[in-house]
Amino acid sequence: xxxxxxxxxxxxxxxxxxxxxxxxxxxxxxxxxxxxxxxxxxxxxxxxxxxxxxxxxxxxxxxxxxxxxxxxxxxxxxxxxxxxxxxxxxxxxxxxxxxxxxxxxxxxxxxxxxxxxxxxxxxxxxxxxxxxxxxxxxxxxxxxxxxxxxxxxxxxxxxxxxxxxxxxxxxxxxxxxxxxxxxxxxxxxxxxxxxxxxxxxxx
Numbered sequence: 390x391x392x393x394x395x396x397x398x399x400x401x402x403x404x405x406x407x408x409x410x411x412x413x414x415x416x417x418x419x420x421x422x423x424x425x426x427x428x429x430x431x432x433x434x435x436x437x438x439x440x441x442x443x444x445x446x447x448x449x450x451x452x453x454x455x456x457x458x459x460x461x462x463x464x465x466x467x468x469x470x471x472x473x474x475x476x477x478x479x480x481x482x483x484x485x486x487x488x489x490x491x492x493x494x495x496x497x498x499x500x501x502x503x504x505x506x507x508x509x510x511x512x513x514x515x516x517x518x519x520x521x522x523x524x525x526x527x528x529x530x531x532x533x534x535x536x537x538x539x540x541x542x543x544x545x546x547x548x549x550x551x552x553x554x555x556x557x558x559x560x561x562x563x564x565x566x567x568x569x570x571x572x573x574x575x576x577x578x579x580x581x582x583x584x585x586x587x588x589x590x591x592x
Contacts (some may be wrong), residue, residue: 391456391485392439392505393422395476396550398483400434402473414485414497416462418443420453422483425465439505464495475501477546480553504554514557515564521552521571529578535586542582545575 391414401412404424412422420441426433437445440452468483475481481501488496509517524545532538553572557564581589 391420391441393436393483393485394439394504394550394554395480395482396547397436397438398422398476399546399550401436402468402477404433410467411465412468413463413465415464416453416457416459418453419446419449420456464497466497466499468499472499472501480504480550506556507554509555509557511557511559511564514555514560517552517555518564518568518571521548521568521575524548525571525574525578537586538582538588539586542579542586545579549575 401423411425413425415421415423420438421435422438423433423435438453438456440446441449441456443449446452472483476483479501482504484500484502486498488498524541528541528544532541549572552568555568583589
């Protein structure tokens with residue numbers, strides 16, 4: 390199973406306004422996912438699979454070879470709107486498995502699942518929760534104008550992608566409640582910002 394996190398996928402899936410559409414699963418030195426684009430001299434963002442980024446992951450080549458046997462591999466398939474929504478709105482991971490992988494007959498199955506937990510020392514875990522609160526309480530209220538609110542929204546989504554999957558084996562129930570509260574608060578702020586950066590007001 391090949392796992393992609395919402396942190397990696399957000400820049401790729403956000404390229405298309407409707408989100409859904411074709412993506413390419415590719416293996417070279419590592420395993421990545423990207424949008425097709427035939428324009429020359431255009432560099433598109435890549436989403437690297439967990440453990441398969443040749444620029445940052447030790448053992449990348451060995452893991453990539455265990456997931457896809459071919460030396461090089463490229464396969465285009467359609468990603469559903471539901472899968473894109475789950476990744477972009479719920480911060481879920483994208484899980485890819487092969488139904489069939491024979492010459493000329495490659496098929497993949499893509500589904501979303503809850504983010505895989507990343508365990509940290511409790512002190513760092515609490516720092517990350519504070520980081521999330523800062524996004525909602527301090528940074529949001531300092532925004533002036535639509536452009537700054539759109540920038541804040543993008544940054545807040547990236548922070549959520551990272552923090553929502555964190556946990557600590559020494560965390561107390563109150564720590565986890567604080568995280569849940571911070572996530573809810575940031576999501577509420579995000580929902581208040583329209584596509585043009587203006588604020589929505591709910592009765």
